[in-house]
Amino acid sequence: MMVKNRLLKNWNLLLIFLFFLMPIQAQYYKFVDPLIGSEGLGNVFIGPSAPYGMIKPGPDNDVKSNSGYSADPNKEIYGFSQVHVSGTGGGPKYGNISVMPFLSEDGSITLEPTSHRNEEQVELGYYSVNLSRWNIQTQITTSDRAAFYHFSYPQGVKRFVKIDLGKFLGEPSVPNPEAREAQQFVSSEIEIVSDYEVRGYSRIRGGWNNGGAYTVYFSAVFDQPFTEFSTWKGERLYPDQKIQIDTGAKTGAILAFTGETNDVQMKMGISFLSELKARANIDHEIPHWDFSRTLEQVQQKWESIFKRLEVEEDAPDELKKMLYTGLYHTMLMPVDRTGENPLWENNAPYYDDFYAIWDTYRSSSPLITLLTPSRQVDIINSMLEIYKREGYMPDARSGNHNGRTQGGSNGEVVIADAFVKGLEGINYKLALDAMLKDATIPPGNNEEKEGRGGLTDYNRLGYVSTDFVRAGNRTLEYAYNDYCLAIVAKNIKRRGEYWRFIKQANNWQNLWRDIEDHGSRGFIMPKDANGNWVDSIQCGTKYGRTSYVRYTPVMQDWPICVCWWCGFFYEANSWEYSLSVPHDVAKLVALSGGKEAFMKRLNTLFDLGLYNVANEPSFLSPNLYHWIGRPDLSNERIHAIIDKNYNCTPSGIPGNDDSGAMSSWLAFHMIGLYPNAGQSYYLINAPYFRKITIHQENGKDFIIQTKNFSPQNKFIESVQLNGIDYNLSWIEHSEIVKGGTLILNMGPKPSDNWGKEMLPPSLSDNEL
Numbered sequence: 001m002m003v004k005n006r007l008l009k010n011w012n013l014l015l016i017f018l019f020f021l022m023p024i025q026a027q028y029y030k031f032v033d034p035l036i037g038s039e040g041l042g043n044v045f046i047g048p049s050a051p052y053g054m055i056k057p058g059p060d061n062d063v064k065s066n067s068g069y070s071a072d073p074n075k076e077i078y079g080f081s082q083v084h085v086s087g088t089g090g091g092p093k094y095g096n097i098s099v100m101p102f103l104s105e106d107g108s109i110t111l112e113p114t115s116h117r118n119e120e121q122v123e124l125g126y127y128s129v130n131l132s133r134w135n136i137q138t139q140i141t142t143s144d145r146a147a148f149y150h151f152s153y154p155q156g157v158k159r160f161v162k163i164d165l166g167k168f169l170g171e172p173s174v175p176n177p178e179a180r181e182a183q184q185f186v187s188s189e190i191e192i193v194s195d196y197e198v199r200g201y202s203r204i205r206g207g208w209n210n211g212g213a214y215t216v217y218f219s220a221v222f223d224q225p226f227t228e229f230s231t232w233k234g235e236r237l238y239p240d241q242k243i244q245i246d247t248g249a250k251t252g253a254i255l256a257f258t259g260e261t262n263d264v265q266m267k268m269g270i271s272f273l274s275e276l277k278a279r280a281n282i283d284h285e286i287p288h289w290d291f292s293r294t295l296e297q298v299q300q301k302w303e304s305i306f307k308r309l310e311v312e313e314d315a316p317d318e319l320k321k322m323l324y325t326g327l328y329h330t331m332l333m334p335v336d337r338t339g340e341n342p343l344w345e346n347n348a349p350y351y352d353d354f355y356a357i358w359d360t361y362r363s364s365s366p367l368i369t370l371l372t373p374s375r376q377v378d379i380i381n382s383m384l385e386i387y388k389r390e391g392y393m394p395d396a397r398s399g400n401h402n403g404r405t406q407g408g409s410n411g412e413v414v415i416a417d418a419f420v421k422g423l424e425g426i427n428y429k430l431a432l433d434a435m436l437k438d439a440t441i442p443p444g445n446n447e448e449k450e451g452r453g454g455l456t457d458y459n460r461l462g463y464v465s466t467d468f469v470r471a472g473n474r475t476l477e478y479a480y481n482d483y484c485l486a487i488v489a490k491n492i493k494r495r496g497e498y499w500r501f502i503k504q505a506n507n508w509q510n511l512w513r514d515i516e517d518h519g520s521r522g523f524i525m526p527k528d529a530n531g532n533w534v535d536s537i538q539c540g541t542k543y544g545r546t547s548y549v550r551y552t553p554v555m556q557d558w559p560i561c562v563c564w565w566c567g568f569f570y571e572a573n574s575w576e577y578s579l580s581v582p583h584d585v586a587k588l589v590a591l592s593g594g595k596e597a598f599m600k601r602l603n604t605l606f607d608l609g610l611y612n613v614a615n616e617p618s619f620l621s622p623n624l625y626h627w628i629g630r631p632d633l634s635n636e637r638i639h640a641i642i643d644k645n646y647n648c649t650p651s652g653i654p655g656n657d658d659s660g661a662m663s664s665w666l667a668f669h670m671i672g673l674y675p676n677a678g679q680s681y682y683l684i685n686a687p688y689f690r691k692i693t694i695h696q697e698n699g700k701d702f703i704i705q706t707k708n709f710s711p712q713n714k715f716i717e718s719v720q721l722n723g724i725d726y727n728l729s730w731i732e733h734s735e736i737v738k739g740g741t742l743i744l745n746m747g748p749k750p751s752d753n754w755g756k757e758m759l760p761p762s763l764s765d766n767e768l
Helices: 002-021 275-285 291-306 317-330 364-371 373-390 411-420 428-440 455-461 471-491 495-504 507-511 585-591 595-607 621-628 631-645 661-670 733-737
Strands: 058-060 079-081 098-102 117-123 126-131 136-142 146-152 159-164 183-192 197-206 211-222 228-233 236-239 251-257 263-271 309-311 512-517 520-524 536-542 545-550 673-675 681-684 691-695 701-707 715-721 730-732 740-747
Touching: 058 126, 098 136, 098 263, 136 291, 146 275, 146 291, 159 263, 183 228, 183 251, 197 251, 197 275, 211 275, 263 275, 291 317, 309 317, 317 364, 317 661, 364 373, 364 411, 364 661, 364 673, 373 411, 373 428, 411 428, 411 471, 428 455, 428 471, 428 495, 455 471, 471 495, 471 507, 471 520, 507 512, 520 595, 585 595, 585 621, 595 621, 595 631, 621 631, 631 661, 631 681, 631 715, 661 673, 681 733, 730 733
Parallel strands: 701 740
Antiparallel strands: 058 079, 079 098, 098 159, 117 126, 126 136, 136 146, 146 263, 159 251, 183 197, 197 211, 211 263, 228 236, 228 251, 309 691, 512 520, 536 545, 673 681, 681 730, 691 701, 715 740
16 A cells, blocks of 8 residues: 555656656737727727627717727726727727716716726737726626626626617717718617516617618626616606617616625627527526636637747747737637628628728738638638628628728739638639639729729720729729739639730739839829819819829829828829839839849839828838848838838837738738739748747648847848748748748858849730
């Protein structure tokens, strides 16, 4: 017996010893800081969310804010609503089903309780704040379609919770004919089901995409009975009245709790189908009252994504925060509403809040493809289902309605990107049909909703004339959309469509004007329907005053333009857009006067401040030095941009994050890769980490390993792929999928050989 005990003791000691030898699993979600980008232009959502989560509960203290949140400490929280977007510009959307805990100091009931905030704590999957007016601690976590609230009140008081169906973001304080992106209230209804449950809905229309009405249904259940209640309609309170039916008025309920506990817990489920479906979402996702368990589950959902991208454990925390927060912001949207589509019966994947593909196709979609290709397949199949049911793929979509288009029909780029990277499970013949619909059928009076505006001009003239707004970027983007269409057509043996659209991929040259500005020649400039160059153009009318812009390439006059929507370019000027030819940079170099002239042109763009870090049209621009054999200059520009404009503070995103567009641009460059979306390769740059491992869905790892990595050794001197010298400054997606190791040998000086000769692909390579 003594021997047995001794053996058992030794065995236990061995297990303890082995436990301490085991590597500790990293918890990457702890490096996410949802507050990055919450100040300044970022507009990110700070509340808890699951990956692509349908419900996004969070604080609202600014009805004009896209995310509902302002960092201004003087703005009081007026509620916690259940649906938000992240990083968007333009008019706000959502902010539906507002909840607010409060106390009544004098026994009276107010329909507008507000409070300053204190002790705010924000982590992945968790939000907490003290409502200082009443000393109520509010904690929130979430699942995919249901939120979990924990309210802690002062001891010995009557506790109130307000559910307000008339609150939402973007409602103008007074009727305003200029507020075309405002949301408008349609109707609501509320019902006290029992002394544990309330349900109802809120119906809103409009917002940034000028969409039709959408309905958010809810069910709220509590962990204890409320002992008193009132409902309201309009501004009148009705004690003990259980139902306020839909008459087109704002409704809500106030619930009072008088039990012995100081805490009240609430689970809030939402649905776009019905109140019963909202309740079913609670029962399915949070069938318990364990707040910590729900928090842990949402953290692990994120961890399963983050662990696919591993960096060295001793990397600076600041860099890891920037990287993993970038991944987090990328995967908040679009929103997975599979099984929640109110427009047609379908169990196929359904995603909403493409906000907008114009923003996300360049780097967000490729990042999802790299890390979770199965998710990207679902997203694309959802886009195709929308095409089948409604006639067009979305370029933007929110509230179950397409809109608004900003430039091209960029679903084409998303599909081509998936096709050339070998994503399976997509009907590419159907996808080609959807692309052809965009390219051949004008959307009529719905040009800001879907399809291609100015398509009649484009197909007749080879460019969009000044008869249509945003003619410059539309022409450029349509040319690239046509290139992407042609690539898919060629590879599914549709030769006729291939030859037509590969020719149209050169249409951007029809607006290339041989003029000079700041020592550089050739710019995208406006042309009328008769083929004449236009030197000034009406930009819009406001308050009875017509504005004109004189079109010099740098467009120093452009701030007088009434809106981006009304001008020749959208969210950029000709210096930026004239470099936006991702499928034929070699031709762009030639038209600019050759490699030396193009290098000077890029230097002018950056050195004179003509490059705009805050908008998507210039996303590829810092990498363009690759096409003149100078990836070292791309590397210097990229690192200078990141070091100056990005950080892990609340103002650490330099522009609207646009559903993760800015964040995905950052994340890619931090790991030393950048996609040319719609094409099969990634440009290689110096990463911010010594070692990056991509753990792919197919089970194969791809490792990016640096040697001699240090702040001084900032240039790539040579590269090996799987032990063999590799002189290309780009790498095919297929090489990554196979798994392997890319060694980057770093040094203090630019290489004399690497990336100099074989340049990244361009459409015109065979003719130059």
